[in-house]
Amino acid sequence: MTLALFLQHLANALSLGSLYALIAIGYTMVYGILRLINFAHGDVFMLGAYLAFYAVATFLLPWWAAFLLAILVTALFGVVLERVAYRPLRDSPRISVMISAIGASFLIENVGIVVFGGRPKGVQVPDVMNVRLGLGGVSVMSVSVVIPVLTFAVLAILLWVVHRTKTGMAMRAVSTDLDAARLQAIDVNRIISFTFGAGSLLAAVGGIMWSYKYPQLNPLMGTMPGLKCFIAAVIGGIGSIWGAVLGGFLLGGIELLTLAFLPTLTGYRDAFAFVLLIVVLLVKPSGLLGGRHVEKV
Amino acid sequence: MKPKRTHLYSLAAAVAFAVLLGVADATLDAFSLRVLDLCAIYIVLALSLNLVNGFTGLFSLGHAGFMAVGAYTCALLTMTPEQKEMNFFLEPIAPWLAHVTIPFIPALVVAGLVAAALGFVIAAPALRLRDDYLAIATLGFAEIIRVVLTNAQSITNGALGLKGLPKFAGTWEVWGCAALSVAFMVLLTRSAYGRALKAVRDDEIAAGAMGVNVFRTKVVSFTVSSFMAGVGGALLGHLLTTIDPKMFTFMLTFNILLVVVLGGMASITGSVIASIGVTILMEALRFLDGPLDLGVFQLEARPGLRMVVFSALLMAVVLFRQRGLMGSREFSWEMLSRARLPWRKGGPAGTDGGTHGVA
Numbered sequence: 001m002t003l004a005l006f007l008q009h010l011a012n013a014l015s016l017g018s019l020y021a022l023i024a025i026g027y028t029m030v031y032g033i034l035r036l037i038n039f040a041h042g043d044v045f046m047l048g049a050y051l052a053f054y055a056v057a058t059f060l061l062p063w064w065a066a067f068l069l070a071i072l073v074t075a076l077f078g079v080v081l082e083r084v085a086y087r088p089l090r091d092s093p094r095i096s097v098m099i100s101a102i103g104a105s106f107l108i109e110n111v112g113i114v115v116f117g118g119r120p121k122g123v124q125v126p127d128v129m130n131v132r133l134g135l136g137g138v139s140v141m142s143v144s145v146v147i148p149v150l151t152f153a154v155l156a157i158l159l160w161v162v163h164r165t166k167t168g169m170a171m172r173a174v175s176t177d178l179d180a181a182r183l184q185a186i187d188v189n190r191i192i193s194f195t196f197g198a199g200s201l202l203a204a205v206g207g208i209m210w211s212y213k214y215p216q217l218n219p220l221m222g223t224m225p226g227l228k229c230f231i232a233a234v235i236g237g238i239g240s241i242w243g244a245v246l247g248g249f250l251l252g253g254i255e256l257l258t259l260a261f262l263p264t265l266t267g268y269r270d271a272f273a274f275v276l277l278i279v280v281l282l283v284k285p286s287g288l289l290g291g292r293h294v295e296k297v
Numbered sequence: 298m299k300p301k302r303t304h305l306y307s308l309a310a311a312v313a314f315a316v317l318l319g320v321a322d323a324t325l326d327a328f329s330l331r332v333l334d335l336c337a338i339y340i341v342l343a344l345s346l347n348l349v350n351g352f353t354g355l356f357s358l359g360h361a362g363f364m365a366v367g368a369y370t371c372a373l374l375t376m377t378p379e380q381k382e383m384n385f386f387l388e389p390i391a392p393w394l395a396h397v398t399i400p401f402i403p404a405l406v407v408a409g410l411v412a413a414a415l416g417f418v419i420a421a422p423a424l425r426l427r428d429d430y431l432a433i434a435t436l437g438f439a440e441i442i443r444v445v446l447t448n449a450q451s452i453t454n455g456a457l458g459l460k461g462l463p464k465f466a467g468t469w470e471v472w473g474c475a476a477l478s479v480a481f482m483v484l485l486t487r488s489a490y491g492r493a494l495k496a497v498r499d500d501e502i503a504a505g506a507m508g509v510n511v512f513r514t515k516v517v518s519f520t521v522s523s524f525m526a527g528v529g530g531a532l533l534g535h536l537l538t539t540i541d542p543k544m545f546t547f548m549l550t551f552n553i554l555l556v557v558v559l560g561g562m563a564s565i566t567g568s569v570i571a572s573i574g575v576t577i578l579m580e581a582l583r584f585l586d587g588p589l590d591l592g593v594f595q596l597e598a599r600p601g602l603r604m605v606v607f608s609a610l611l612m613a614v615v616l617f618r619q620r621g622l623m624g625s626r627e628f629s630w631e632m633l634s635r636a637r638l639p640w641r642k643g644g645p646a647g648t649d650g651g652t653h654g655v656a
Contacts, residue, residue, distance in 0.1 A: 092619060094428050095350070096615055098429060102551065102554070110608055114600075118601065227440075268448060271445070278423075281430060
């Protein structure tokens with residue numbers, strides 16, 4: 001393998017990894033606060049991509065307006081989803097909440113199939129995202145450069161919100177102890193809604209970027225990325241924002257670089273993430289950057 | 298009521314059901330018969346998932362994987378060398394598999410055993426995890442199994458799947474398996490072992506303190522459940538006569554989970570009723586996927602509407618009636634007499650004056 005080829009693979013891995021990171025952050029935020037795997041996160045991701053698609057294809061909006069509209073509507077959708085599917089079950093056993101999440105995921109997918117149609121749709125990639133950039137022997141589409149930049153911009157904003165604002169402080173408090181936070185007169189429901197909104201917004205950003213990178217939509221497109229990004233969040237240490245970023249890059253890197261060095265394993269690509277997950281869960285269940293949890297009786 | 302009398306009732310009910318089944322087998326058309334057989338397979342699968350999820354409290358989402366292993370094992374063991382040669386045109390079958398052909402029932406047992414062995418191997422690492430981690434890890438294992446099946450071209454014929462499986466899974470075979478599963482589960486839940494399972498589910502630490510070997514109990518439950526899932530998968534394969542890796546996605550696990558939740562976690566009766574109900578409903582609602590004629594206006598065909606109904610149903614049950622149909626209750630003859638059915642005047646004999654009417 002030449003250096004240029006290696007750098008090319010590395011560039012691809014970086015762009016895929018930052019996309020994974022973007023979606024994993026949404027998982028980690030929700031899990032950090034509610035200790036809930038939001039199985040529907042991948043479907044929210046799909047929804048964001050479709051909304052942007054229809055905003056451009058049907059309502060003929062410019063792509064940036066479609067982008068903004070889609071992420072806002074998806075964020076709103078996330079808030080509604082939490083209110084309808086998760087809030088009534090907040091005091092129920094965790095299995096019930098998980099079943100509700102799985103039900104929500106299937107419901108969104110199937111409504112997607114009915115409303116959007118099962119046939120894949122081709123996406124009109126904006127010209128800005130579709131420029132081929134070359135540097136030495138490495139050549140990438142501009143969208144692959146935009147994605148990491150966007151991820152780190154979003155990350156910076158998110159870290160600022162979590163660590164520098166009052167809402168962020170409340171989020172951290174709820175994540176540490178929900179009941180104690182309520183006793184401090186924190187409006188827990190508002191914080192949880194906010195978290196879901198923010199997480200869904202990130203999922204939408206990820207979904208739209210995904211559709212620019214792989215310009216094809218189908219109602220089940222969120223399932224695999226959803227699972228993989230949850231795994232990325234677990235690998236990094238669920239509940240930790242930096243952990244999700246690290247996990248995303250690690251997963252993207254391992255996936256693409258393994259394929260680059262061992263092309264015979266191409267068919268097994270979707271299994272990498274799960275193998276990695278199982279190894280991490282066995283060796284360090286709290287993830288790479290996760291704190292230690294003490295089991296209380 | 299004396300226990301002897303209830304045994305007699307049960308026996309009579311079993312005989313009546315067998316007769317009914319015989320009549321159905323002889324008179325029903327092929328399609329209805331297939332739906333009937335599918336009900337039995339769903340009973341096996343739902344009970345197997347219920348054993349782990351409902352009775353032991355381990356949220357496992359890997360059932361499709363064990364079913365796939367069972368289905369492939371049984372198919373490869375029962376197909377004749379000629380059939381195998383016809384299927385494996387892309388890449389010849391592994392020589393050690395090419396000439397194996399054994400009868401259906403032993404193959405079914407082997408399918409279950411292979412799935413159980415795999416379940417045992419997976420259980421050791423996976424069962425150290427809890428709740429959602431366990432769910433995602435088992436889901437991961439199922440995906441890995443599916444990916445391996447898709448890629449092991451010379452053993453499983455890869456993505457092409459296996460076609461023309463001998464149609465061994467007739468009404469008697471599948472309902473026999475269903476009856477065995479029900480009997481096994483009833484005996485299990487009434488035994489000390491069943492109590493240990495429930496103790497682990499309700500409070501692991503307390504169960505451990507009472508001398509239950511928590512880890513071993515979990516592993517055994519998981520392994521037995523994998524066995525049943527393997528058998529169920531094998532039956533499914535031989536009923537449909539075609540299997541391919543795409544069949545065994547998370548979607549299949551979802552269907553079984555739907556049955557278990559609908560029937561009530563930790564209720565055998567609930568699982569049986571829900572299996573039959575959901576299977577029939579799945580077929581009855583097929584019209585939803587076709588073009589709809591709503592009188593005033595017509596809808597063009599929107600495949601997927603049927604699954605919208607089922608996912609909404611699952612959510613509705615979880616949100617509004619978490620216990621499902623039966624909760625953790627079971628059917629018993631005493632229950633009928635307590636329920637003061639309309640044709641029974643006065644209180645049930647033997648109880649204290651019939652004060653235990655409908656609560």
